[in-house]
Amino acid sequence: MSDLILHQFDSSPFSEKVRLVMGLKSIAYQTVEVPMMLPKPDVLALTGGYRRTPFMQVGADIYCDSALICDVLEQRAPQPSLYPAALTGVQHVVSSWADATLFWAAIPYAMQVGGLAQRLSDAGPEFLEAFGADRAAMTAGRARPGPADTGVHLHRQLAWLESMLADGRPFLLGSVPCIADVSAAQSVWHLRRAPLLADLFVPYPRLSAWYTRVSAFGHGTPSPLSSADAIGIARQSTTFAPVQVDAGLGFEAGAPVVVSATDYGTDPNEGTLVGLTPAEVVIERVDERAGRVHVHFPRLGYQVKAPKTST
Numbered sequence: 001m002s003d004l005i006l007h008q009f010d011s012s013p014f015s016e017k018v019r020l021v022m023g024l025k026s027i028a029y030q031t032v033e034v035p036m037m038l039p040k041p042d043v044l045a046l047t048g049g050y051r052r053t054p055f056m057q058v059g060a061d062i063y064c065d066s067a068l069i070c071d072v073l074e075q076r077a078p079q080p081s082l083y084p085a086a087l088t089g090v091q092h093v094v095s096s097w098a099d100a101t102l103f104w105a106a107i108p109y110a111m112q113v114g115g116l117a118q119r120l121s122d123a124g125p126e127f128l129e130a131f132g133a134d135r136a137a138m139t140a141g142r143a144r145p146g147p148a149d150t151g152v153h154l155h156r157q158l159a160w161l162e163s164m165l166a167d168g169r170p171f172l173l174g175s176v177p178c179i180a181d182v183s184a185a186q187s188v189w190h191l192r193r194a195p196l197l198a199d200l201f202v203p204y205p206r207l208s209a210w211y212t213r214v215s216a217f218g219h220g221t222p223s224p225l226s227s228a229d230a231i232g233i234a235r236q237s238t239t240f241a242p243v244q245v246d247a248g249l250g251f252e253a254g255a256p257v258v259v260s261a262t263d264y265g266t267d268p269n270e271g272t273l274v275g276l277t278p279a280e281v282v283i284e285r286v287d288e289r290a291g292r293v294h295v296h297f298p299r300l301g302y303q304v305k306a307p308k309t310s311t
Ligand SMILES: N[C@@H](CCC(=O)N[C@@H](CS)C(=O)NCC(=O)O)C(=O)O
Pocket: 012, 013, 014, 015, 035, 036, 037, 038, 051, 052, 053, 054, 064, 065, 066, 067, 099, 138, 265
């Protein structure tokens, strides 16, 4: 049985991004289905505060954010690479754009225009209301573009993707797939699930053919696991992935710190600093149920602060 545990939910686009990586790299893994909205007691037992989806667990190491999960999967299964050296870094730039700007056009468009809101309300009007309130709280402070905005935002970016494929290349950055493909594919996947958007991709034939190629990666080999069992696995683990605190990055090993995302879902994660490099920040915390865990975050997109002292 694989020791990789992906905590995800089926309709989550960022989970789909990671599932496609599992497929590309033919990885076997276990999956825990997490709730789509708060409360998430079993999630927080492992993360200590991070509520976003997905996150990945290896024993008592918890990896938050799809970007860091992809880095860990790349180390575990280097081929085919998500970051081919020949691309000289542009794959990271395109992936970051797709995970942020494209995603934040696709999500509201699918909800407002694509009928996903109606689909959620099929689960009961209270569900839609609770979901809306949960996401409003998670994204408090963000602008809320309406359908006229998101339609233009989305088509502009889909046209960019179509033009990237204009020379007949099979993947966004050339002849081989990379992280940019799975980052862009999660939004296309989400839009294609929207019941009222059947014709959305008609003006984008190259993009449609590209998506067929990317979705053919599949999802690797998942097998289900309960959240209680995942917490038990963390509790029983006594070893951690190697970590280091680099000099000159602002904090010393052993310092109490608070780590949080800088964009949305900025819930604080408090712990003792055990790892800090330009790539990741790692805190150690002890949970009543999960025991001693190391919670890893990417450094990009996350801030590290000293806890506020109460005086
Ligand atoms: N930067 C994060 C973004 C993750 C994200 O926005 N995930 C959505 C689901 S696709 C989420 O967390 N929704 C709220 C939730 O699951 O509680 C990543 O790359 O993993």
